[in-house]
Amino acid sequence: MSALYLKAYSWMLALYLRAYSWVPSLYLRAYSWMPALYLMAYSWVPALYLMTYSWLPALYLRVYLRVPYLEQDLGTSPKE
Numbered sequence: 001m002s003a004l005y006l007k008a009y010s011w012m013l014a015l016y017l018r019a020y021s022w023v024p025s026l027y028l029r030a031y032s033w034m035p036a037l038y039l040m041a042y043s044w045v046p047a048l049y050l051m052t053y054s055w056l057p058a059l060y061l062r063v064y065l066r067v068p069y070l071e072q073d074l075g076t077s078p079k080e
Helices: 002-020 022-031 033-042 044-053 055-065 068-074
Strands: none
Touching: none
């Protein structure tokens, strides 16, 4: 009885896989462009953030810490 049971269900499993094995490939074909589109659309955000706020650490060093070599490089140290 169990051999007949296994034979019946292995046939059903093979039929199911043959019938629906195209579904994952169709899904991948349909939606694999979405990550690429997301990256193309939003990859400028980190660059814009860096361009906008990268001057803040330099300004902090310049104004609040008064690093001597930074003042000298910028040419803002007083003439002696």
